[in-house]
Amino acid sequence: MSEFLGYERADGSVGIRNHVVILSTAPYANDTVQRAADIVDDAIPLTHPLGRCQTKPDVFQTYRTLLGYATHPNTYGAVVVAHAGEIVDGDELAADVADTGRPSASVNIHREKGVMNALDATVDAAQEMVQDASAQRRVPADMSELIFGINCATSDTTSGLCQHKATAGAVWRLIDDHGGRGVFAETPEFFGGEHDLADRAVSDEVREKILDRVEYWDERLQATGYDVRGAQPTPDNMDGGLTTIEEKSLGALVKSGSGPIQDLIDYSEKIPADPGMYIMDTPGHGAESVTGIGAGGAHFMVISTGQGHTLSNAVMPTIKITGNPHSRERVPEETDVDVSEALVGDRDVEWATDQLWNEVTDVADGKQTLSEVLGESQFAIHRIGPST
């Protein structure tokens, strides 16, 4: 039995970090959240422009995403900060967090009679949680607990030829050898490879789900009246040699390997308990797809980049791997694993996979990723419809 050292939660999950998060339920609480996090060392602020004047599908999605972070395996406790009475209800969110056995607190700016009182209450609650979290110790846990997220970032033509193969090798090592789970996303980046992907589904129902979602995204993009080129592939993708979304997709899918797909789940939906590989339906927009996968409960994420990238998440550590010998020069302080010797040197994919796997197991045990040390993070909830 292989183990990692993690933090046990009352709900049965095991985290690889022990974070306290401070979340806003609406943009008008963002500043209070940010100020409180500036004061309380080690508290993570999660702010966004949503949670108000949204239609129901977006309300559910915003709520589910915030709850996903507040009850993430890596989260010890959460302070929810609301502005007033909101359609994303702060008290309800804090109560749902408490139901998982995590410390939680709800602060409301109107109820506190102002931002200074709300700041005081937020800092008080977060300070206590951070100190209590610091007293918790890591304990051995089975690696089958772990969920391995994967995502592309600024793909180029090296992605599908090298680093995505190492990423696939590592994620399937967790699934096949340790009974863990994997998840990938970015549905518009299945364009051109969707039939081979759908053929990997464990059932006809999942197969149809994959093909339907791809068609839905293509129709949605066509409805704009414009050629998607420029949005997909992006200008930096094209600089790196990628010509069309099909070429980008066929490369992107390499990172998912070739094993069976258990299910396709919605944006920010909790990743199911059974072992195996899952798809989350997200856009290809990196900050949005990574935010969704984090909300789904992935413990960590491997970001397989071509041209180099800063894409990071504060709650779910991100390990950046590249196989492009030039990209480490572009973003040296955030490139955790460089396997370019497997592309242009004498090393092979097995070596590259081992490099990544060693980093993954170290990060699970507590080693900080480069972006964690720098405090880099982007939080972007995908929006479905209009504001009203």
Place this chain on the structure above:
Amino acid sequence: MTDYHLEVVEPEDNVATALREVDAGETVTVAVGEETVTVDVLEDIAFGHKLAIEPIPAGETVRKYGKSIGNATEDIDPGEWVHVHNVESNYGRGDLAEKGATA
């Protein structure tokens, strides 16, 4: 001699990916499955970009990973740079949607 810095992913592909800077005027030999193909390079090819390894007539499928990555918008000769100036996508084509001409 076969140049392994020019990668053809599947034998049915009609493009190779350059894993080094390739200069116009070079003659390169690339591995295509068990075979090799020799091409006179007509344009400079930047790291990561693609060159045609066989003639690709306008409208024909450009193939990489053994699959379509789009269609040629003009005749492409072996050794030419293959990129956004001479290939178009079959997905997300809102510009063509009104004409009902997308894939």
